Amino acid sequence: MFGESDYSFTYDSEEVSIRIDPSDGFYQYVRKSGTEAITKVISGGSRKIVVNPVEPVNLPREVTRFLEIHFTPVAIEPDSGETVYVTFPVEIGIFLESKGDFDVLDIFTLSRPKYSLYGPPEEGVITRYHKSAVSGTIPKLDRLKEGVIALSITNASRNWVEVSRVVFDCSSFFLYYGDIVSVVARMNILSRDIADVRSEDRPLGEGMVPSILVNKARKTLIPDKIPFTMEFGVGD
Amino acid sequence: MVGLDTVVYGDVTVLDLIVFAISVVIIVIVARIIAIYLKRALSDRMEREELDKLVKVVQVIIVLIGVWFALPSFDIDVGQLLVVGGTVGLIVAFASQKIVSNLGSGIFLLIERPVKIGDTIRIGETSGTVNQIHILSTIVKTYEGIYVRIPNEEVFTSEITNYVANPARRFEYLVSIGYGDDTGRAVQVIRKLLEDHPFVLRNPAPSVFVSELGDSGVELTVYIWAPSRVWWSVRTELLQKIKEALDREGIEIPFPQRVVTMAEARRRTEPAGESDRHAGQ
Numbered sequence: 001m002f003g004e005s006d007y008s009f010t011y012d013s014e015e016v017s018i019r020i021d022p023s024d025g026f027y028q029y030v031r032k033s034g035t036e037a038i039t040k041v042i043s044g045g046s047r048k049i050v051v052n053p054v055e056p057v058n059l060p061r062e063v064t065r066f067l068e069i070h071f072t073p074v075a076i077e078p079d080s081g082e083t084v085y086v087t088f089p090v091e092i093g094i095f096l097e098s099k100g101d102f103d104v105l106d107i108f109t110l111s112r113p114k115y116s117l118y119g120p121p122e123e124g125v126i127t128r129y130h131k132s133a134v135s136g137t138i139p140k141l142d143r144l145k146e147g148v149i150a151l152s153i154t155n156a157s158r159n160w161v162e163v164s165r166v167v168f169d170c171s172s173f174f175l176y177y178g179d180i181v182s183v184v185a186r187m188n189i190l191s192r193d194i195a196d197v198r199s200e201d202r203p204l205g206e207g208m209v210p211s212i213l214v215n216k217a218r219k220t221l222i223p224d225k226i227p228f229t230m231e232f233g234v235g236d
Numbered sequence: 237m238v239g240l241d242t243v244v245y246g247d248v249t250v251l252d253l254i255v256f257a258i259s260v261v262i263i264v265i266v267a268r269i270i271a272i273y274l275k276r277a278l279s280d281r282m283e284r285e286e287l288d289k290l291v292k293v294v295q296v297i298i299v300l301i302g303v304w305f306a307l308p309s310f311d312i313d314v315g316q317l318l319v320v321g322g323t324v325g326l327i328v329a330f331a332s333q334k335i336v337s338n339l340g341s342g343i344f345l346l347i348e349r350p351v352k353i354g355d356t357i358r359i360g361e362t363s364g365t366v367n368q369i370h371i372l373s374t375i376v377k378t379y380e381g382i383y384v385r386i387p388n389e390e391v392f393t394s395e396i397t398n399y400v401a402n403p404a405r406r407f408e409y410l411v412s413i414g415y416g417d418d419t420g421r422a423v424q425v426i427r428k429l430l431e432d433h434p435f436v437l438r439n440p441a442p443s444v445f446v447s448e449l450g451d452s453g454v455e456l457t458v459y460i461w462a463p464s465r466v467w468w469s470v471r472t473e474l475l476q477k478i479k480e481a482l483d484r485e486g487i488e489i490p491f492p493q494r495v496v497t498m499a500e501a502r503r504r505t506e507p508a509g510e511s512d513r514h515a516g517q
Contacts, residue, residue, distance in 0.1 A: 063463045116438035126463045
């Protein structure tokens with residue numbers, strides 16, 4: 001499903017069907033998933049579309065830019081590090097492309113969105129919530145539903161720290177896709193309450209392609225590579 | 237007869253005034269054009285509130301620079317002007333205390349920022365969405381779509397309720413079910429609905445519990461936290477879903493009811509002596 005295509009693109013599965021048909025001098029994009037059906041009219045133009053995973057914070061409506069992943073607690077000893085693999089929900093973006101310029105045509109997901117609050121109600125942030133298992137190797141996943149984050153955790157504090165959640169600012173997120181959807185990220189724990197989290201602009205494996213992201217397509221003015229500081233704890 | 241070379245004040249002639257006025261008009265027009273261009277160029281790349289601030293700052297800077305350059309047409313000593321301007325300003329301030337008060341309040345509002353553009357608020361008796369925050373007044377669009385201009389002094393001194401200042405907010409439902417219904421099942425059905433809804437926050441978790449044994453039914457209280465930006469739509473959507481889910485489970489939401497025992501019926505069902513005793517009471 002992922003990659004560049006022309007308007008002959010179709011996709012059919014039990015969960016979703018997508019097609020673009022000529023209609024009255026234009027083209028008609030139709031997506032059906034579950035009870036939801038989206039129809040949009042698009043112009044002829046360059047007739048190029050790109051389908052790839054995007055930041056998982058757009059559905060059912062954009063209310064935040066933060067993604068929170070809860071996982072089985074991992075105890076990290078002082079001044080040491082560990083790389084773990086956790087999963088994240090995948091949202092799929094369909095973009096129209098013309099001369100290197102992208103426009104978001106549609107975003108959908110085959111996973112069920114759930115939101116949460118990281119921090120107290122008066123100063124925390126709303127997050128897209130995802131519960132994940134932790135593994136030491138890359139897990140086998142359905143790339144249309146879940147992606148994998150290679151999370152390098154460093155404990156720079158003087159104490160043992162139990163980590164069971166990580167929060168990403170998806171406005172500076174880097175996604176790659178191939179056989180799997182992946183993110184490479186770094187979490188630097190400064191204390192039990194504070195950690196810096198950043199996503200790195202590199203693929204998890206060879207042959208993976210960088211995703212066109214919604215933020216980039218909208219040309220939102222966001223400086224690159226800003227780490228998000230988790231200030232309200234890294235554990236439950 | 238007033239001519240273009242007629243002196244108005246000091247060396248300032250009518251021509252100077254006209255040149256200055258035209259310059260200011262041109263500067264304001266230029267500032268507006270640049271503002272429109274900035275809005276078009278950045279509208280999809282910045283938050284609306286941030287963009288509005290940026291545009292205003294740019295406009296003010298352009299106008300100030302323009303006025304600064306237009307002033308030499310008066311051939312005025314700027315230092316002297318500042319002294320005169322200060323004195324005039326003091327007089328004007330005394331003469332227009334309300335305006336100055338609104339201006340001061342506006343500055344404090346911009347610093348304290350109790351409300352932002354787009355916030356859902358209540359200021360005194362006015363409820364709605366903040367449309368604009370000017371230096372002298374705040375514009376609120378009420379839920380009925382009515383334009384309300386509130387002087388900043390009033391905003392500053394009134395009690396302000398900002399419904400979306402915090403990222404999340406809680407709301408509650410009271411759901412009454414019949415005494416004959418399975419309370420545990422009703423709680424389970426509601427919990428499942430809350431779990432499935434994307435915007436019912438996982439943390440703080442929602443809670444559903446029996447809060448009162450009422451006259452007509454068992455009262456269940458449901459506490460839900462939702463993102464402030466969507467809480468109202470979640471609130472309206474979920475109540476209907478709860479009603480429909482309880483209906484599907486055959487759980488009744490009771491009408492107010494009262495058990496009435498008729499004396500005649502009681503006499504018929506009780507032994508003779510018992511009925512007489514009740515009658516004598």
